[in-house]
Amino acid sequence: MRWIWIDRVVEVLPGAHIVAVKHVSLSEEHLLDHFGRDETGCAMPVMPASLIIEGVAQTAGILLGVADGFREKIVLAKISRAELTRDAMPGATLRYTAKATHQGAQGAAISAIIEVRDASDPSGPFETAGFVDLMFSFLDKNMSGLDFPADNFVFGETFQTLLRASGVSPTMSRGERADSASGR
């Protein structure tokens, strides 16, 4: 299984914000074992909250990573808050919008909004599905002074493929916008 929980970055403005989407598919194995209830009370496969949060973390990691050309190893260190108010069922589209609220030499704090668009209305609006606040650590500048391998194992090949498909260049500068709809 590839550990990538977003399908595309649709917009990124380094140093400001990022928007990414995840399409929920019934072919995903975890939906065979994870259920919520629909409005009639019937059990329905739903996207697990833990994987939604992981998707938000990956989205936010790209926002922080693109600011320095993906040289820093940026890892999720703390989930400060997570409130999910709606389920995402197969066919739904999840949209994650994240912005950095604080950034220092050793890490950053991120606030994100989760939205969902139900498959029953594919051209309808996204509705708020939750809020997540996260803390990220920059491993090479960690407070414990620990050494990590030189190779950037965080932004590996799968991430590079995602970034290329989304038109996100590792050499984007602060304030330069990438928008996958325009190919850049």
Added chain:
Amino acid sequence: MTREEVFEKVREVLVDALAVDEDEVRPEATLNGDLGAESIDFLDIVFKLEQVFGFKVAQGELFPDNVMSDDRYVKNGKVTPEGLETLRQRLPHVDFSALDADADVSKVAEIFTVDALVRFCERKLAAKA
């Protein structure tokens, strides 16, 4: 801002950052031992203090930056006199009396108390004024 007002704001920050109860945040409580703070929490606390009080905190200004992993400052599990002096100069808001009595590295976590945070904020606010 009075000391009591600073304490109340620090308490709010710690309740939020560490998910502890208000009554656990006493002046003598240690961030690590009593309130369960881990390394990333210290960064979270710094960010939240900056937001609440409106000052900037430089890297290593509130908590020591890699001093404990420096061979000059720690030998045989003890903080050296040079290490202690370095800490004292870098962190004037901290009460080092626990380390004066026993310089074991394990004691370093005990000097970072809620009271030390309050003193730090008071100094920063005074410098800003």
